[in-house]
Amino acid sequence: MGLSSNRNEIEDLKKENRYVGVRKGSSVNGAVGSRDRAVFRTKGKSKISWVCEICGFSSGQWWGSCRACNEVGTLKQFLEAKTGSGNKVSGIEASENAVRSWLPQKPGESGPLRLTDVNRGMNLLTWRVPLSGLFGSEVERVLGGGLVPGSLVLVGGDPGVGKSTLVLQVAGIIADSEDLGGPAPVVYVSGEESVEQIGIRADRLEIGTEELYLYSSTDIEDILRKIQHLSPRALIIDSIQTVYLKGVAGSAGGLTQVKECTSALLRFAKTTNIPIILIGHVNKAGDIAGPRVLEHIVDVVLYMEGEKYSSHRLLRPVKNRFGSTDELGVFEMSQSGLAVVSNPSEIFLTEQHSDSDFLAGLAVAVIMDGSRSFLIEIQALCVSGSSVSRHINGIQSSRADMIISVLIKQAGLMLQENAIFLNVVSGIMLTETAGDVAIAAAICSSFLEFPIPNNIAFIGEIGLGGELRSVPRMEKRVLTVAKLGYKMCVVPKSAEKSIANLGFEGMEIVGCKNLKEVINTVFKA
Ligand code: TYD
Numbered sequence: 234m235g236l237s238s239n240r241n242e243i244e245d246l247k248k249e250n251r252y253v254g255v256r257k258g259s260s261v262n263g264a265v266g267s268r269d270r271a272v273f274r275t276k277g278k279s280k281i282s283w284v285c286e287i288c289g290f291s292s293g294q295w296w297g298s299c300r301a302c303n304e305v306g307t308l309k310q311f312l313e314a315k316t317g318s319g320n321k322v323s324g325i326e327a328s329e330n331a332v333r334s335w336l337p338q339k340p341g342e343s344g345p346l347r348l349t350d351v352n353r354g355m356n357l358l359t360w361r362v363p364l365s366g367l368f369g370s371e372v373e374r375v376l377g378g379g380l381v382p383g384s385l386v387l388v389g390g391d392p393g394v395g396k397s398t399l400v401l402q403v404a405g406i407i408a409d410s411e412d413l414g415g416p417a418p419v420v421y422v423s424g425e426e427s428v429e430q431i432g433i434r435a436d437r438l439e440i441g442t443e444e445l446y447l448y449s450s451t452d453i454e455d456i457l458r459k460i461q462h463l464s465p466r467a468l469i470i471d472s473i474q475t476v477y478l479k480g481v482a483g484s485a486g487g488l489t490q491v492k493e494c495t496s497a498l499l500r501f502a503k504t505t506n507i508p509i510i511l512i513g514h515v516n517k518a519g520d521i522a523g524p525r526v527l528e529h530i531v532d533v534v535l536y537m538e539g540e541k542y543s544s545h546r547l548l549r550p551v552k553n554r555f556g557s558t559d560e561l562g563v564f565e566m567s568q569s570g571l572a573v574v575s576n577p578s579e580i581f582l583t584e585q586h587s588d589s590d591f592l593a594g595l596a597v598a599v600i601m602d603g604s605r606s607f608l609i610e611i612q613a614l615c616v617s618g619s620s621v622s623r624h625i626n627g628i629q630s631s632r633a634d635m636i637i638s639v640l641i642k643q644a645g646l647m648l649q650e651n652a653i654f655l656n657v658v659s660g661i662m663l664t665e666t667a668g669d670v671a672i673a674a675a676i677c678s679s680f681l682e683f684p685i686p687n688n689i690a691f692i693g694e695i696g697l698g699g700e701l702r703s704v705p706r707m708e709k710r711v712l713t714v715a716k717l718g719y720k721m722c723v724v725p726k727s728a729e730k731s732i733a734n735l736g737f738e739g740m741e742i743v744g745c746k747n748l749k750e751v752i753n754t755v756f757k758a
C-alpha cells in the first residue's frame with residue numbers, strides 16, 4: 234500500500250467521521266461541504282441479506298427455513314454496508330483503515346509465506362501469554378495453554394453469571410505477569426459500567442496492579458485509537474453487545490453491529506498480535522444479538538455456566554482453535570471473586586453425606602465431563618404396597634426401566650409390586666451408562682432397606698444379562714474415587730485387573746461379573 238493512497242484513505246476516513254458528526258448535529262462549525270453531502274447521499278445504498286440467527290448462514294433472499302441448519306423462521310434481515318471506491322467508504326473499510334493507518338505493516342502481508350519461514354525462530358509453546366497462579370492455571374487449562382497472541386476469545390454466558398468478574402481477574406493476572414518480563418499494560422474497556430464501578434469491583438477482587446487500564450467507551454474506533462499509544466498486552470471488551478462501529482447500520486447489540494464490530498476487532502487482533510477477550514451475553518431465546526453468530530468469527534469460545542442457587546461456576550470451551558474442547562474449569566464465586574475449587578470432583582455431593590450411613594437408597598457414581606470426573610449421588614426409594622408407578626428425575630427413563638427390569642429378571646429382586654422413585658442429587662442429568670451400577674445399587678439398598686456405607690463408589694454399565702461392562706476412562710474415574718478417600722470401588726470384573734495394577738493404597742478394588750455379585754458383596758449382613 235503506497236503512502237499517497239494511504240493518505241487518501243485517511244482523508245476519506247476523516248470525511249466519513251465528519252459525515253457521521255454532521256448527521257448527529259455535532260459538527261464543530263456547522264458547515265457541510267458539498268463533497269460531504271455527496272457522501273451523505275451515496276451512504277443510503279446498502280445490500281440486504283438474510284442471516285440465520287442459529288448458525289449464521291447467509292443468503293441473498295428470505296427463506297422460511299434455514300437452508301443450512303433447517304431451523305424454521307430463524308432468518309433475520311441483515312443490512313450490509315456497501316463497499317466501494319472514492320467517497321463511498323463503508324464503516325467496515327473505515328475501521329480497517331483506522332487500524333491499518335498506525336500499525337507497522339508486516340512484511341509477510343504482501344503474499345503467501347512458506348510455513349518453515351513462518352515458524353522459524355518461534356517456539357510455539359512459548360508463543361502464548363501465560364496466566365500464573367492457581368486461578369490463572371485453571372483458566373489456562375480451559376484455553377489449552379496461555380492466551381495466544383492475536384487471538385480473539387469470546388466468553389459467553391447468562392447475564393450475572395460472573396463473566397466480567399472472571400475476565401477482570403484474568404486481566405489483572407496478565408498485567409502483573411512476571412513470566413513475560415514484568416508488568417505490561419492491559420486495557421479493560423467496558424460499555425456497561427463506568428470506570429469507577431469497575432474500580433470498586435477490582436478493589437473487591439484485590440487487583441492492585443499499576444498496569445491495568447480501565448476505559449469506558451462504546452465506540453470501536455475510539456477504543457482502538459485511544460489504546461494505540463499503550464500497545465497493551467491484551468485488550469478486553471465488555472461486552473460486544475454494547476459497542477458499535479460508526480457508519481454501520483443498526484444500533485449496538487443488533488446483528489449487523491455485533492458482526493461488524495467483531496470482524497473489525499478480529500482484524501485488529503490479527504494485525505497487531507494483541508489478544509482480545511470479548512464478553513457476550515446469551516439471552517434466553519438464543520437471540521441473534523447473542524454470541525451464537527460470532528462463534529464462526531472468533532478463535533475461541535468459552536461458555537460460563539452456573540446454577541442459580543449454587544456458587545459453583547463451570548467454564549467450558551465450545552470451540553478452540555488452539556486446544557481441546559474437552560476441558561472444564563471449575564470455580565467458586567466468593568466474596569472476593571472467583572476462586573479455584575480445590576476438590577472439584579466433590580462439588581455435586583451433598584454435604585450431609587456423612588449421615589448417609591443411616592440412609593438406605595443412596596449410591597455414589599462417577600461421571601466424566603470433558604476430561605474431568607465428578608462424583609454424583611443417586612437416590613432411590615422403593616415403596617411397596619402403593620400403586621405401581623415410576624418417577625424418574627435426572628436419568629433417562631428408558632435406561633432406568635431397563636435397569637429395573639434387569640434387577641427383577643436377572644438378580645431376582647421382587648420389585649414388581651413397588652413404586653420406584655429415582656433421583657440424581659444436584660439436578661444433574663446422568664447421560665452416561667457408567668452410572669448404571671450405582672442406580673442398581675441404590676434401588677437394591679432402598680428395597681432391602683440396607684444402607685450402603687458412604688465410602689463405596691460404583692462404576693460400570695449393566696447389560697441385559699445383568700453383566701457388568703467396562704466404560705471409557707476407567708482408570709481416571711477410579712483415581713478420583715481413591716483421591717477422595719473412599720474405601721471401596723466396585724468395578725466390572727473385566728476392568729479389575731488393569732486397575733488393581735495401578736495400585737491404590739487404602740482402597741479396595743472389587744471386580745464383579747454381574748449384578749448378583751454386586752449384591753452379594755455390598756449387601757452381605
Ligand atoms: P458479573 O461478573 O457482573 O456477571 P456478568 O458480567 O456475567 O453479568 O458478576 C455478577 C455476580 O457475581 C453478581 O451477582 C455478584 C457476584 N459477585 C460475587 O459474588 N463476588 C464478587 O466478588 C463479585 C465481583 C461478584
Ligand code: MG
Nearest residue numbers: 396397425471
Ligand atoms: Mg458484566
